[in-house]
Each structure stands twice: as structure tokens, then as C-alpha cells.
Amino acid sequence: xxxxxxxxxxxxxxxxxxxxxxxxxxxxxxxxxxxxxxxxxxxxxxxxxxxxxxxxxxxxxxxxxxxxxxxxxxxxxxxxxxxxxxxxxxxxxxxxxxxxxxxxxxxxxxxxxxxxxxxxxxxxxxxxxxxxxxxxxxxxxxxxxxxxxxxxxxxxxxxxxxxxxxxxxxxxxxxxxxxxxxxxxxxxxxxxxxxxxxxxxxxxxxxxxxxxxxxxxxxxxxxxxxxxxxxxxxxxxxxxxxxxxxxxxxxxxxxxxxxxxxxxxxxxxxxxxxxxxxxxxxxxxxxxxxxxxxxxxxxxxxxxxxxxxxxxxxxxxxxxxxxxxxxxxxxxxxxxxxxxxxxxxxxxxxxxxxxxxxxxxxxxxxxxxxxxxxxxxxxxxxxxxxxxxxxxxxxxxxxxxxxxxxxxxxxxxxxxxxxxxxxxxxxxxxxxxxxxxxxxxxxxxxxxxxxxxxxxxxxxxxxxxxxxxxxxxxxxxxxxxxxxxxxxxxxxxxxxxxxxxxxxxxxxxxxxxxxxxxxxxxxxxxxxxxxxxxxxxxxxxxxxxxxxxxxxxxxxxxxxxxxxxxxxxxxxxxxxxxxxxxxxxxxxxxxxxxxxxxxxxxxxxxxxxxxxxxxxxxxxxxxxxxxxxxxxxxxxxxxxxxxxxxxxxxxxxxxxxxxxxxxxxxxxxxxxxxxxxxxxxxxxxxxxxxxxxxxxxxxxxxxxxxxxxxxxxxxxxxxxxxxxxxxxxxxxxxxxxxxxxxxxxxxxxxxxxxxxxxxxxxxxxxxxxxxxxxxxxxxxxxxxxxxxxxxxxxxx
Amino acid sequence: xxxxxxxxxxxxxxxxxxxxxxxxxxxxxxxxxxxxxxxxxxxxxxxxxxxxxxxxxxxxxxxxxxxxxxxxxxxxxxxxxxxxxxxxxxxxxxxxxxxxxxxxxxxxxxxxxxxxxxxxxxxxxxxxxxxxxxxxxxxxxxxxxxxxxxxxxxxxxxxxxxxxxxx
Numbered sequence: 001x002x003x004x005x006x007x008x009x010x011x012x013x014x015x016x017x018x019x020x021x022x023x024x025x026x027x028x029x030x031x032x033x034x035x036x037x038x039x040x041x042x043x044x045x046x047x048x049x050x051x052x053x054x055x056x057x058x059x060x061x062x063x064x065x066x067x068x069x070x071x072x073x074x075x076x077x078x079x080x081x082x083x084x085x086x087x088x089x090x091x092x093x094x095x096x097x098x099x100x101x102x103x104x105x106x107x108x109x110x111x112x113x114x115x116x117x118x119x120x121x122x123x124x125x126x127x128x129x130x131x132x133x134x135x136x137x138x139x140x141x142x143x144x145x146x147x148x149x150x151x152x153x154x155x156x157x158x159x160x161x162x163x164x165x166x167x168x169x170x171x172x173x174x175x176x177x178x179x180x181x182x183x184x185x186x187x188x189x190x191x192x193x194x195x196x197x198x199x200x201x202x203x204x205x206x207x208x209x210x211x212x213x214x215x216x217x218x219x220x221x222x223x224x225x226x227x228x229x230x231x232x233x234x235x236x237x238x239x240x241x242x243x244x245x246x247x248x249x250x251x252x253x254x255x256x257x258x259x260x261x262x263x264x265x266x267x268x269x270x271x272x273x274x275x276x277x278x279x280x281x282x283x284x285x286x287x288x289x290x291x292x293x294x295x296x297x298x299x300x301x302x303x304x305x306x307x308x309x310x311x312x313x314x315x316x317x318x319x320x321x322x323x324x325x326x327x328x329x330x331x332x333x334x335x336x337x338x339x340x341x342x343x344x345x346x347x348x349x350x351x352x353x354x355x356x357x358x359x360x361x362x363x364x365x366x367x368x369x370x371x372x373x374x375x376x377x378x379x380x381x382x383x384x385x386x387x388x389x390x391x392x393x394x395x396x397x398x399x400x401x402x403x404x405x406x407x408x409x410x411x412x413x414x415x416x417x418x419x420x421x422x423x424x425x426x427x428x429x430x431x432x433x434x435x436x437x438x439x440x441x442x443x444x445x446x447x448x449x450x451x452x453x454x455x456x457x458x459x460x461x462x463x464x465x466x467x468x469x470x471x472x473x474x475x476x477x478x479x480x481x482x483x484x485x486x487x488x489x490x491x492x493x494x495x496x497x498x499x500x501x502x503x504x505x506x507x508x509x510x511x512x513x514x515x516x517x518x519x520x521x522x523x524x525x526x527x528x529x530x531x532x533x534x535x536x537x538x539x540x541x542x543x544x545x546x547x548x549x550x551x552x553x554x555x556x557x558x559x560x561x562x563x564x565x566x567x568x569x570x571x572x573x574x575x576x577x578x579x580x581x582x583x584x585x586x587x588x589x590x591x592x593x594x595x596x597x598x599x600x601x602x603x604x605x606x607x608x609x610x611x612x613x614x615x616x617x618x619x620x621x622x623x624x625x626x627x628x629x630x631x632x633x634x635x636x637x638x639x640x641x642x643x644x645x646x647x648x649x650x651x652x653x654x655x656x657x658x659x660x661x662x663x664x665x666x667x668x669x670x671x672x673x674x675x676x677x678x679x680x681x682x683x684x685x686x687x688x689x690x691x692x693x694x695x696x697x698x699x700x701x702x703x704x705x706x707x708x709x710x711x712x713x714x715x716x717x718x719x720x721x722x723x724x725x726x727x728x729x730x731x732x733x734x735x736x737x738x739x740x741x742x743x744x745x746x747x748x749x750x751x752x753x754x755x756x757x758x759x760x761x762x763x764x765x766x767x768x769x770x771x772x773x774x775x776x777x778x779x780x781x782x783x784x785x786x787x788x789x790x791x792x793x794x795x796x
Numbered sequence: 797x798x799x800x801x802x803x804x805x806x807x808x809x810x811x812x813x814x815x816x817x818x819x820x821x822x823x824x825x826x827x828x829x830x831x832x833x834x835x836x837x838x839x840x841x842x843x844x845x846x847x848x849x850x851x852x853x854x855x856x857x858x859x860x861x862x863x864x865x866x867x868x869x870x871x872x873x874x875x876x877x878x879x880x881x882x883x884x885x886x887x888x889x890x891x892x893x894x895x896x897x898x899x900x901x902x903x904x905x906x907x908x909x910x911x912x913x914x915x916x917x918x919x920x921x922x923x924x925x926x927x928x929x930x931x932x933x934x935x936x937x938x939x940x941x942x943x944x945x946x947x948x949x950x951x952x953x954x955x956x957x958x959x960x961x962x963x
Contacts, residue, residue, distance in 0.1 A: 019888070025832065031824075205932065258895075289837045513895070721924040
């Protein structure tokens with residue numbers, strides 16, 4: 001019986017290949033690797049937000065059981081270890097470069113945030129290392145701290161870095177201020193809004209970990225680390241910190257338990273274990289406990305902004321003016337400076353044909369953990385600002401909030417659309433995603449549901465947001481001109497083996513995205529090889545050509561495009577071999593899903609016939625074609641990709657407790673061509689859960705002294721299953737016009753579109769309480785005060 | 797040092813441990829069963845959940861010595877020797893209830909105990925509340941909830957195999 005194989009190509013919800021190992025406890029995460037004779041490191045961290053280090057006494061610690069070494073910043077300085085580098089340079093309004101103070105691997109002289117590295121104890125067991133770290137005596141001269149943006153910009157504020165005046169990292173702007181002011185002078189209505197984008201702690205479920213090894217025979221170093229981009233870590237750590245040639249340094253990022261941006265950056269612990277492994281000649285392993293994650297993983301968001309919208313009498317937007325303070329934390333993390341500039345201000349057109357935009361951003365150092373990209377990075381901040389502003393503008397102009405958006409949408413015939421803030425959107429259809437979402441969420445039927453909820457004593461609200469994001473990061477020349485110190489292409493190698501199975505080497509890294517399945521589907525679709533015979537290799541600099549990793553929803557748009565280019569080369573070479581084998585002209589050879597055919601005939605060769613011939617070149621045009629069937633392609637995108645869509649949230653607030661419950665969430669996203677609908681849906685749902693977390697539950701809290709109050713999972717509210725409701729996800733596709741797959745990216749859209757939809761819904765639920773705006777998260781305490789304050793007012 | 801004797805996934809083990817050694821450390825470091833994970837230090841995330849005598853327990857909050865004489869099952873002990881997955885594992889795969897896989901072992905072990913404790917079936921709300929002790933940062937729980945409902949039907953004998961997901 002001839003049973004057709006199930007379709008596994010583009011558009012099929014193929015079940016994930018990686019699940020078999022994850023579901024049986026066979027995943028191999030960094031902490032799962034163990035080596036004979038390995039030592040364990042424990043990092044002693046600063047309990048103070050800001051202090052001078054008078055002395056560090058390691059004598060007692062060094063004599064404790066099992067202890068092999070205790071190192072301080074002075075030991076690293078003696079070995080000429082460099083500081084942690086920043087990968088992006090922003091320039092001030094006057095053209096001068098940003099302030100870029102040193103970021104020591106282990107602090108010396110001064111600590112600048114709670115959690116700053118002060119020393120490392122290395123011992124036979126983790127517990128012994130931890131005991132030893134506790135015995136290190138540090139004499140601190142505690143200094144006043146600047147724990148928030150407000151505290152850091154005040155005159156006379158404590159200086160986080162002695163030579164950075166006013167704690168100002170940079171003062172940057174985009175747009176023409178005079179043109180903006182002229183546009184505002186014409187406005188019939190100006191709407192002004194102050195916003196805080198709350199600081200978040202990413203909390204990937206796998207805590208960061210690193211293990212360094214040194215081979216005395218070869219002089220080679222190996223680092224296993226929880227990273228989204230092992231080549232970038234190898235480059236930054238080898239070149240800037242440890243001064244190890246890349247040829248002598250291998251970085252492996254094995255299975256990684258979630259990243260969300262927080263595992264992009266080069267962290268101190270990676271350098272510490274690698275350096276210590278070389279000094280001690282033994283493997284050295286470090287694993288963060290969750291408390292350390294809270295005070296050493298890069299945090300996200302943390303903006304304080306004022307936004308003003310100028311409208312004409314018909315509600316058409318004339319201009320947008322934004323002023324933002326962005327918190328950098330105590331040091332510049334790897335990509336921190338680009339987040340509030342080129343990933344934020346350039347997105348301020350959103351879905352609207354705003355003709356004039358001016359934005360200035362002041363980046364501020366504070367005595368807090370460094371802040372860097374977290375899922376969406378800059379784009380959620382821009383979307384929250386715009387979509388809150390649109391709702392307030394609707395309220396204050398009396399124009400319906402959906403109609404106001406519609407009136408200002410970039411029209412469908414305007415693509416490619418040049419925004420006033422540098423980006424050129426290639427495709428989109430914002431009316432279609434809006435209309436589809438309004439129907440799916442039954443927007444029209446909401447008032448009846450609100451009345452029904454009122455009968456149960458619940459305040460019900462509905463809110464929408466429309467968004468655009470820029471991802472598929474990024475054209476190297478463009479980002480280079482904007483200050484990036486790296487290229488942002490991707491690499492893919494397609495290795496067709498003699499028997500026809502395929503190994504794909506990719507510079508992208510999967511830490512939950514399901515690349516082993518989605519990328520295999522690309523090969524199944526293009527080369528006709530079943531996904532079971534396609535193996536995806538990633539995350540090892542010893543195996544994969546130099547790639548840039550995974551962030552900014554770039555894996556498919558950039559990494560997948562590299563694979564497509566490499567497969568084009570495979571097919572081109574295969575056609576030449578097929579032409580020889582079938583004694584035809586290469587111009588007459590067609591290829592479709594695994595079969596080479598002489599056009600218009602029934603003469604065919606399967607891919608496996610070609611691969612056998614290529615590796616066993618007995619009957620082979622050896623003077624014209626090299627043996628073997630393996631091709632590599634580097635793909636540098638021509639533009640960013642621009643996913644967009646509409647999110648609609650529906651909430652109920654309990655008047656007794658103030659608790660906000662999600663009752664419905666509807667997303668319609670345009671992520672370009674969908675390869676695996678099941679995986680796309682999962683990515684969007686996960687992003688939305690993080691966005692709902694930001695809107696309702698999560699926030700990082702420092703006290704005035706810079707102590708991290710939300711420093712554990714008992715204090716920082718991670719969304720749990722019963723905090724969320726079913727999340728309805730649909731797609732509406734317009735194709736990306738400039739990459740071979742037509743894909744846009746889906747990893748971040750959920751976290752970008754959802755927070756303003758939720759807050760707009762909460763404000764709508766509170767429409768009887770005169771609430772103009774609301775900072776995230778909408779906690780029960782905040783809601784209760786609004787509801788009960790309102791009641792008191794009514795009674796008075 | 798205290799000695800612990802216990803059965804893990806049907807195999808008897810005896811190990812010397814420190815008094816402070818946690819069960820998860822015994823499993824991961826001594827027995828090299830690295831499927832059980834540690835995701836936090838406040839007993840909040842549930843990545844470490846295993847079964848002790850059939851009941852789900854957070855192995856990061858259990859001393860190894862407390863498991864003396866116990867019958868422990870970890871994620872590695874669920875599938876049959878021939879590779880056939882447990883209904884809960886199969887449902888997680890069918891419903892795309894995992895992404896990075898780090899919370900998954902604890903989530904699956906908790907879910908099995910949750911279903912076993914509700915022989916009359918579970919509502920969606922009961923499943924959500926029953927997952928109170930397990931955190932997932934990737935999925936938004938939507939597909940985890942569906943997977944558990946589908947697995948419950950098989951575990952309770954209502955269906956012979958996992959219902960196919962819509963997509």
C-alpha cells in the first residue's frame with residue numbers, strides 16, 4: 001500500500017522534533033554538563049547599591065574546606081583582564097559620543113548596584129564555595145545611592161560614575177525640533193500624557209550558568225554558557241576581556257531554558273569561569289540561584305516619558321513630540337544604548353501616517369542592575385506610549401477610539417511607506433488586522449457584556465491597541481551607521497550527506513522557539529527531505545560558521561533566509577550534476593521538492609542520486625564541478641521586517657478586592673508567511689502572557705537606598721496559570737517584500753501589542769471613576785484605591 | 797555523613813549525603829538524573845517537582861534524607877522502556893505545551909498528580925488553579941491547560957488516545 005507522507009513543508013503544524021528529549025528529561029542545559037574534577041564558583045555580590053571598597057580580605061575564606069582559590073578584582077587587574085564591552089555607541093545631539101564608563105568584570109574601588117560582583121570563591125563543591133564566599137570580609141564605605149531616574153537626575157545627585165556628569169549617558173534626539181514646533185502651532189488640539197514604562201525582570205526559567213574549561217595540551221578554552229548568541233560571546237570575551245584568540249576559544253550554548261533577551265549579553269560570570277579555568281587548570285562551573293538572577297540578569301524597560309500629540313480639527317495627527325528618560329542601570333550592558341533610541345524612537349510612527357515626529361531621549365545611569373533589551377525591547381515602550389496616547393486623545397476629542405485609529409492609519413496603498421523617523425515599512429494592512437480583531441473579539445457586542453458584568457458587581461472594560469514593530473534585525477550597513485559595533489547578517493550551511501539526509505548549521509539559536517522543527521520544514525519544503533532526516537545544529541562555535549544569534553525576531557527572517565540562499569546553491573549545483581547524469585543541458589533541468597527532471601520528459605533523478613554522485617564521483621564531470629554537496633550562505637537583510645496587528649483585551653475588575661481578571665484576549669497579527677502555525681500561535685501566546693504580566697502583575701521595585709525589594713519569585717509577581725485566560729490568536733498575512741520567505745517574525749509581537757490593550761481595557765472598565773491614565777501594573781491595591789476613592793468622592 | 801537508600805525510577809540506590817543535601821541535588825549531582833531542574837530558590841517555580849510514593853513534591857525543598865526508603869519517580873521514569881510516552885508527555889507534544897523545555901519536567905510531574913487526584917475530571921479553572929505551584933515563562937499556559945485536559949481523558953479511560961489538537 002502506498003500511503004502519502006504527511007505534508008511537512010511551509011504551512012504545516014508539524015509537531016516539534018525537540019519535544020522528545022525535553023519531555024523525557026533528556027534536554028542538555030548548561031548545568032547538566034559535568035566534567036571530571038570540575039570546581040564550583042560562587043560569586044560574592046555587593047549588598048550595597050553604592051559603596052567604595054576599602055578592602056577585601058580573603059584570608060579566612062581561602063583556608064576553608066575544599067577551597068581552591070578566591071579571586072578579587074585586583075587579581076583580574078593583575079592579569080590585564082579588560083572590562084565588559086558595550087556593543088553599541090550612541091552619539092549626543094552635539095555629535096559627541098555617549099559616556100561609556102568602564103564595566104569591570106569584578107568590581108574594584110567601587111560597587112554600583114546591589115548584586116555587583118566583588119569576589120569569587122572556587123571550591124570542590126558549590127556549597128563549599130558558597131560557605132567560603134560568606135567568609136570573605138569586605139570593608140565598604142557606603143555612599144548615597146541614585147536608585148531611580150528621578151533621584152539620578154536631581155541636582156547634586158550621587159554620581160554613579162565619578163566622571164559622568166549628571167549621570168547622563170547620552171542626550172540624543174531624532175527629528176527636526178523646529179518643524180515639530182511649527183506643526184504644533186497649527187494644532188486644533190494638543191493632548192499631553194505622562195507615562196512610566198515599568199521596569200521588568202525577565203526571569204527565563206533556566207537561571208544563567210557558565211562552565212569554563214582549559215585544555216593544557218592544546219591551549220584551547222571552552223565555555224558552555226546560557227546564551228542566545230555564542231559567537232557574539234566568543235568575539236566580545238575573547239577580544240575585549242580575556243584576550244584569547246577566537247581560534248583558541250570555543251563557546252557552546254546548548255539547550256537554553258528561555259532567554260527573552262536576557263541571555264544575549266556578555267556577562268561577567270562567563271569571563272570569570274573561563275579565566276579561572278585557565279588559571280587553575282580545571283573546569284570551573286557557576287550556576288546562578290534565582291536570587292542572583294534577580295540582581296544580575298539585565299532588566300528591561302524602565303522609561304519615564306512625556307508625550308504630546310498635535311491633532312487637527314478632524315482628529316488627523318499633525319505631529320508627535322516625545323521626551324523620554326531611559327534608565328541604563330549602573331553600567332552599559334551589551335546592547336543597552338540602542339534600545340531607547342533605534343529600537344524605540346524609530347517606532348514612534350506606529351501604524352499612523354504622522355507627518356512630523358520629534359523625540360529626545362536622555363539615558364541615565366542609576367545604582368541599579370544594568371537594563372537592556374527584554375522581549376520587544378524599545379518597541380513595547382513605543383507602542384504603549386502611542387496607544388495610550390491615542391485612547392486619551394479619543395477621550396479628549398470625543399472621537400471614537402477605533403475611528404480615531406482608523407482615520408490615522410497608514411493607507412494600504414502607501415507601502416512602501418517612509419516614516420519620518422528613518423524606517424521604511426515594506427508592507428502591512430492595519431485596517432484588515434483591526435477589522436478581523438474587532439469581529440473576533442465581538443467588539444460590537446461589548447456593551448451587553450459590560451451590563452451583564454455590572455449585574456454581577458464587576459466592572460468590565462475593553463481596550464484595543466494597534467502596533468507595528470521592526471524586527472528581522474538587521475541590515476548591517478544601516479545598524480553600523482547608527483552605532484552598532486557588529487554586523488547583523490546570519491549564516492546557514494546546508495550539508496546534504498551521501499545518503500540524502502541533511503544537516504543544517506545555523507548561526508541562529510533556539511531557546512524555546514522550535515527551530516529544530518521550523519528550519520527542518522524549510523528543508524522539507526524546498527529539497528523534499530522528510531523532517532526526520534533533517535538535523536539542525538546550532539549553538540556551538542566549533543560547529544557553526546560565524547553567526548549572530550537570536551534576538552529581535554530575526555531567526556527565520558534572517559537565519560531562515562540564509563538557509564534558503566544556501567539551498568538555492570545546492571539546487572544549482574545539483575542541476576549541473578543532474579544534467580551530466582541525464583546527458584541533458586543544465587538549462588533544461590527543473591527541480592521541485594527533491595526531484596530533478598529534464599523539462600518536458602519523464603527522465604528524473606532524485607536528490608539522493610545527486611548526492612551519491614557528488615560524494616562517489618566515479619561518473620562525474622570532475623574538471624567542471626567539485627565533488628561534495630554542501631553550501632554555505634550569508635544573508636544580510638535589505639531592510640527590517642515590519643510585523644503589525646491589533647490586540648484586544650477584555651477585563652473585569654472586582655469592586656470588592658480590586659483584582660483585575662483577564663476575561664478575553666484576542667490578537668490578530670501579521671507576521672508575514674507562517675511556516676508552522678502551531679509554533680507561531682505558541683510564540684504569540686507566550687509574548688502576550690508576558691505583556692499581560694507587565695500590565696497587571698510585574699514590576700521591579702527598588703527602595704530609595706537602591707535595595708531590590710522585588711528580589712525573589714515571592715516578591716516579583718510572575719504570571720501563573722490562574723492569572724491568565726485563554727488567548728485567541730489569529731494571523732492576517734501580508735508578505736515581507738524583501739526576504740526570500742516573505743516572513744516577518746513572531747517572537748516579540750505578543751509582548752509589544754498587549755500591554756496598552758490591557759491598560760486601555762482597565763481604564764475603560766473604570767470609565768465611571770474619571771481615570772485619565774494609569775501606570776502599570778494595574779494591581780488590586782491601585783484599583784481598589786481608585787474605586788473606593790471614587791466612591792468616597794461620590795458620597796461627599 | 798548520613799546514608800540514604802531509596803528507589804528512583806524502579807532502581808535502588810544508596811548514597812552518602814550531607815545533612816543539608818537536597819533531594820534535587822542527590823538526583824541531579826549524585827545520580828546524574830538531570831531531567832529534574834532547579835528554577836528558583838524559594839519553592840515557587842516547580843521545575844523540580846518529582847513524585848515521592850506517587851505524590852508530587854518539590855525536590856528543591858525536600859532534604860535527601862527525608863526521601864530515605866521512598867519510591868521516587870522523575871521525568872526520566874515516565875516513558876515505557878520501548879519509548880512509548882506517558883499520556884501526559886504525549887499530550888504536551890500534541891498541544892505544543894512546551895517551548896524551552898525547562899519548566900516541562902516539573903510541569904508534567906505536577907500535572908500527572910493533579911489529574912490522578914481528580915478521578916472525576918477537571919474543569920479548565922481547576923487545572924489553572926492546580927498549576928499554582930508551577931511557573932512557565934514561555935507558553936502563557938494556554939496550551940498546557942489544553943494538554944492536561946486531553947491527557948486527563950486518556951488517564952481516566954474516557955479516550956484510548958490523545959485527542960488531536962485543532963491545529
